[in-house]
Amino acid sequence: MSTPTASSSTIAAPSPAVTQPERSSPVQYTTNAVDDFFGYPLASSRTRDSRHDHRISAAESSFLAPPPYDEAPEYAQKPKEPATLAMYLFKFGFLFPPFWIMGIVILLSPLRAPPVETPSAAWMPEKTDAERQVIIDRMRFTELKWAKRCLYALLTFVLLAAVIAIAIWAVLRS
Numbered sequence: 001m002s003t004p005t006a007s008s009s010t011i012a013a014p015s016p017a018v019t020q021p022e023r024s025s026p027v028q029y030t031t032n033a034v035d036d037f038f039g040y041p042l043a044s045s046r047t048r049d050s051r052h053d054h055r056i057s058a059a060e061s062s063f064l065a066p067p068p069y070d071e072a073p074e075y076a077q078k079p080k081e082p083a084t085l086a087m088y089l090f091k092f093g094f095l096f097p098p099f100w101i102m103g104i105v106i107l108l109s110p111l112r113a114p115p116v117e118t119p120s121a122a123w124m125p126e127k128t129d130a131e132r133q134v135i136i137d138r139m140r141f142t143e144l145k146w147a148k149r150c151l152y153a154l155l156t157f158v159l160l161a162a163v164i165a166i167a168i169w170a171v172l173r174s
Contacts, residue, residue, distance in 0.1 A: 082139050086146035093150060097157055103150025111140040 071077075089103035124132055
């Protein structure tokens with residue numbers, strides 16, 4: 001029995017086609033590894049911009065994003081908080097802290113609807129008594145929330161001032 005020789009048993013596998021880059025342009029394109037990973041194709045022009053650098057035209061934008069809401073859906077809307085005196089006293093108390101004292105007074109005062117003398121001079125005459133009471137309750141809740149914030153802000157301010165005063169007194173005494 002004869003053994004096959006190395007030249008007769010070797011089968012040459014076809015080699016992959018080697019393509020040479022086109023040498024007509026002196027610019028050699030390189031790719032970014034991140035762009036390669038996310039599948040960004042090479043630019044066809046000599047300058048290479050990121051896909052995030054170009055502006056989107058109006059025709060393209062209609063396909064990319066959903067149309068904006070004119071207003072938020074009803075389930076996403078929070079009821080608007082009424083503007084109250086205590087809210088303004090709290091905010092302006094950072095400029096003039098005695099406003100916080102006036103805001104604290106609101107904690108002790110009741111909130112009542114204006115008296116109804118005549119139907120033409122009534123407060124919100126188009127509303128029923130129950131609707132007016134709901135509005136007053138909501139305003140009182142908001143007013144108390146901001147009045148409590150005035151109290152907390154004043155307590156923090158007084159404690160901070162006391163700590164600073166004690167620290168200065170201790171430093172001057174030593």
